Amino acid sequence: MSQFSFTAEELAKNIATKSLLNSPNQIVKHLLTDSRKITDAKESVFFILKGSKDAHQYISSVYSKGVFTFVLTNLDFDTSPFPNANFIWVNDSLKAMQQLMAKHRAQFSYPVIAITGSNGKTIVKEWLYQLLSPDFDIVRSPKSYNSQIGVPLSVWQMTDDYNLGIFEAGISKVGEMGALANIIKPNIGILTNIASAHDEGFESRQQKLEEKLLLFKDSESLILNSQYNHTDFKDKNVFTWSLTQIADLKISDIKSSLSHTVITANYLQQSVSIKIPFTNQVSVENAIICWATLLSLGIEQDIIAKRMEKLLVVKMRLELKTGIHQSSIIDDSYNSDFSSLDIALDFLNQQNQHPKKTLILSDIYQSGISTSQLYQKLASLLLNKGVHQFIGIGGQIMKHQNLFSTNSLFFKDTDDFLKNFNTANIKNQTVLLKGSRDFEFEKISKVLTQKVHDTVLEINLNAIVNNLKHYKAKLKPGVKMMAMVKAFAYGSGSDEVANLLQHHRVDYLAVAYADEGVALRQAEITIPIMVLSPEVSSFEALVKYNLEPELYSFRILEAFTEYLENQNIKEYPVHIKLDTGMHRLGFNPNEIEKLGSFLKKQSVLKIKSVFSHLVASDNDVHKEFTELQISTFTQIAAQIESNLKYPFIKHLANTSAITKWPTAQFDMARLGIGLYGIESVEEEKQALANVATLKTTISQIKDLKKGETVGYGRSGVMTHDGRIATVKIGYADGYPRALGNGKGFMLVNNTLVPTIGNICMDMTMLDISEIDTNEGDDVIVFGEDLSVYDVAKQLNTIPYEVITNISQRVKRIYFYE
CATH class of the missing domain: 3.90.190.20 (Mur ligase, C-terminal domain)
Known part of the structure; x- marks a missing residue:
């Protein structure tokens, strides 16, 4: 295989503003942007990209793994501990990588297809790969690598072994597409659609369209829906398709059965058709885009029809499941x-x-x-x-x-x-x-x-990462992040979520009880863990598993101090909880002088942090009280620090305060329910990704007459002739009995249907008289389209209660896209 490479010296000539080359002949074949994902260390260059943390701190660990070439921006970085390393300084490491990839792309003359749009980019790319593989050797974007970083990494795969490239490009705001266009330099462009995704980054849909079309400024050909055709495309070979308007490929009929869809269209004044093994609307549109692309490339219609019929599902995500034998x-x-x-x-x-x-x-x-x-x-x-x-x-x-x-x-x-x-x-x-x-x-x-029963809670790990990055971006430089994984990670599964958070370098985790922390240590979680509610009976486990307790009263403080003295342990890390207004746990302001005196006299405790909890940071009605809490915390923490004579972490901000009260961030913020896609600050809700989807299935469907009753106590009465579906979820799974008799709703085939009768321990009945569905079909209890906020509203409670009540017998399946 022709693997493109260059020496460190050649790399420096291409992008450096300054360089220090201790090994100038070092061969570079691989681009690294993540210190956790190193494959061939000796032949890699590590681009230190700007993020929420200063990535220069990872140079030492990456160097220890055998990487010797670094692209960085910090001119003051001390290079002396790295005698064999090459350091290449640039003004902007991301732009330098993009500049390098533009030069790499210029070496190849074979055609490149670029795909952009609000939705469908990855499916269209993967289907085109399936459809065109018999004719071409294709290099393409891995998965959905379409970002400012993903596109350069994709294009770097180009070698002389291929004769067609297919890359996707995505943007979230104005000004991003220009760089991607310069890297991909597509000969052929595909625009899927313009929808609501990333609307917040643009003034209007029209502006978003204009920005996306910049990808095709130098393209020779373009495939798009006729509604997006543009006067600027007069110099291009434009191929259009449409369901409603005049187009090169005008769809005239779409007929779906249980297993496939036949799509008929007018093309070159003839009626042509394809059959695809999918029935949903999204797949139909993606197939039409692929059809139009193949026609524009000159592929014969009968060949297209045969290949379309064999299209395979594109699995967009990895599933992490519980396996046999632990x-x-x-x-x-x-x-x-x-x-x-x-x-x-x-x-x-x-x-x-x-x-x-x-x-x-x-x-x-x-x-x-x-x-x-x-x-x-x-x-x-x-x-x-x-x-x-x-x-x-x-x-x-x-x-x-x-x-x-x-x-x-x-x-x-x-x-x-x-x-x-x-x-x-x-x-x-x-x-x-x-x-x-x-x-x-x-x-x-x-x-x-x-083996699992058909009710599952799907956890989207990408959504958790999205939400984590959203809040990290709101922190001031240097502010640490503590993530709450108490209560089985708010119902999402402690081990898996904690493992993900550790991988993405949160600074601390917090659990409610010591046994939760022990379980995480046994699952190889090594980052610091704070235990919010320690008890005397848990002291041995705390120390054995290096868990850091919250000390909130003199009772627990004196007991833990005595335990450490008896074990001859010095400077054990602990966290001091202050009560600034919650009136739940914590030392009161009038106890601080006594607390300071106690802490000053002992040597077994090392205060890692002092913190308190805001009562109503999400509610402007209580603005004055929040300001009072911040002021009180500032004064008390300073008083404790003056007694101890050494610094410690101060933290006060919870999820809603990260956004609404930046003055409360101090040294660390505690991210709780927002990590799991739930916010009480209204303007933040739209920015978060849905994490959890509770799904079940229909066990049986029955036809009933008006007046017949359903369930225990005959409380459900049919008010009309109709059908009911029994689904595999009940109050033992965490679906509350209070949602029976029409108070609760579930989503069946994208239609809300009410409960009927009382909720049973393991089953619930739904009135499905108005929809077409079958036994075995999926039912959404809550998720993207029927949110946990909706279910909480039905119960007159808060989303926290809904998600944490999901029983542990409901199996969690984790997805990673």
Whole structure:
């Protein structure tokens, strides 16, 4: 495979404003932007990008892993501890990387397709890859790499081994597309649509359209809906499609059945059609865009029709499930291309719940390189990623098994694996399933995954990361972040969420009780953990597992001090809670003098932080009280600091205060419910991503007559002839009995339907008389379109109560896109 590379000296000539080259001939083949994702260290350059934290602090750890070339901006950085390193200074490291990729792109003359729009970019890209692979060797964006960082990383994959590139580009505000256009330099452009996504970054939809179209300023051809056709495109070869207007491809009819859709259109004054194995509206539109693209490229209609009928589902996200024998299963069993494998392995390495990591992988298709080169590259990747066990499935991998380590197993196909592999060997480990669709790895997933009942709580890990970044961006420079993972991470699952937060470098975690902290330590969570409600009985566990207690009264303070003295422990980290108005836990202001005197005399405690809790930071009605709390906290904390003679972390701001009260941020902020997509500050709600979706399924549908009754006590009475559906969720799952008899609603086939009758322990009945649905169909209890706010309103309570009441018997499935 032709791997493009350059020396550190050549890199410096291209982008540097200043350089220090201790190893100028160092070969650079890989671009790094994340210190946690290092593959081939010796042949990598680390771009230190601007973020919420100063990434220069990671140079030491990256250097220790074997990376010797760094692109940075801090002219005062001390390079003396790194005698073998190359340092390349630039004014803006992101712009420098983009500039470098624009030069890389210029080396290739084969056509490049660029896709932008509000929705559908990744699906259209992946379907075009499926449809065009018989004709081209294609390089494409991994997953949905379409950002200011993702596009350069995508384009860097271009080599002479390919003859077509397909890249997607996304923007969230004005001024971003110009850089991406200069990197991709597309010959062919595709605009999917203009919808509500990222509206907040633009003055109007028209402005958003104009910005997105900048991607195609130098393109020769353009495919788009005729409603977006523009007078500036007179010099381009424009191919239009439409459902309603005159267009090159004018859709005349769409007919869907249970399993497929037939789309008919007028093209070149002829009636043409395609059949796709999808029925939803989004898939239909994405298929039409692909159809129009293939026609514009000159692909014959009969060939297009045959390929369209074989389109495969594009699985956009990894699923993290509970596996057999105390294992975790990462299910990505619908594709095995090399780029997405690299991403999936990074996600595998984020999981620290188990000591062993296993990859089960099928043959890799359509890589654009020879199989011997491909599997040599794969073997090297697995070694660099620290995979403990590799299981290869497929004839091609078996032929190259000599390339892999001794801790590898090979099977000719999926049935061979299921017949001969002893699943008892999958124990206390994390397993990544990565397979091409033909291998039907869903059969393996079914065997390795712990059986679950059909009610599940889906947790979107990307949404948690989005929300974390949203609040981090609001913090002042240097302010730390404490994330609350008490109460089973607000119902979302402590281990998995804490592991994600640790990976994204939050400074502290907080739990309610010591046993929650112990569970996190046993799941390999190593960052500091504060315990909010310690008791005397938990002291031994606190110390054994290095948990830091909140001390809120003289009773608990004196008891813990005595325990440490008896154990001959010095300077144990603790946190002092102050009561500035909540009147729940904490030392009162009139106790501070006594507290200071006590702390000054002892040597077993080390005060890591002093903090308090705001009562009503989300409500402007209580503005004066919040100001009083901030003032009181400032004075008391200063008083304690003067007694101790050493600094400590001060924190007061909760989720809503991060936004509304920046003066309350002090040294650290505590992010709670906002992390999980819920906010009490109205203007913040739209900026957060939905994290949790509670889903169930229909067990049975019954036709009933007017006057017949439903459920216990006959409280549900049919007021008309109609149908009811029994779904697999009840009050034992956390769906409250108070939502029975029409007070609660669920979402079935995008339609709200009311409950009927009393909620049972394990079941709920819904009146589905007005909709068309079937047994086995999914039902949304809450999620994106029926929010947890809506359910809380039905119950006259707050969203906190709704999500934390979801029973632990409801299995959590974690998604990572």
